Amino acid sequence: MRFLTFILIIGLTTFSMAQEKTAPDFTLPMLDGSNFQLSENIGEGPVLINFWATWCIPCIAEMKQLKKIYKKYKDQGLQILSISIDDPKTVGRVKGMVKSKRYPFTILLDTNSEVFNLYQGSNPPLSILIDKEGKIVYNHTGYRKGDEKKVDKMIAELLKNEKTIEK
Secondary structure, three states, X not given: OHHHHHHHHHHHHHHHHOOOOEOOOOEEEEOOOOEEEHHHHOOOXXXXXXXXXXOOHHHHHHXXXXXXXXXXXXXXXXXXXXXXXXXXXXXXXXXXXXXHHOOOOEEEEOOOOHHHHHOOOOOOOEEXXXXXXXXXXXXXXXXXXXXXXXXXXXXXXXXXXXXXXXX
């Protein structure tokens, strides 16, 4: 068990050290069946990618907090891409959950976890924050109450820096 924990820590450390890495591009279907491509939506402001699943209890708790963050920063250019990694057996639950919880962000479907794997995901939830140049500036696996404060702070910093650069 300790060996697996060590390997996981090394993997996460290696990935977090590559924070200036450009976010890999992807195209995924939205709930309405149309396609969403990341590279076509970079540039207006920060993008928070959040991988989740309907069966993941920490994911649902985090999504509740992300909803508040989105409402706070959406008018300043924040986009949240909420990517469900539900497989073909459970993906049918996504639309109902999104509707009942009134998630206001863009919902994408990654039923074979290709994009999740592209971003080196191991377990949901996984959050990736991308600046308006398309660089990964933050990533975090898992969710505990209070984690959203770090994300909120990072988004506020990015938006503040963008305003400073524009002046």
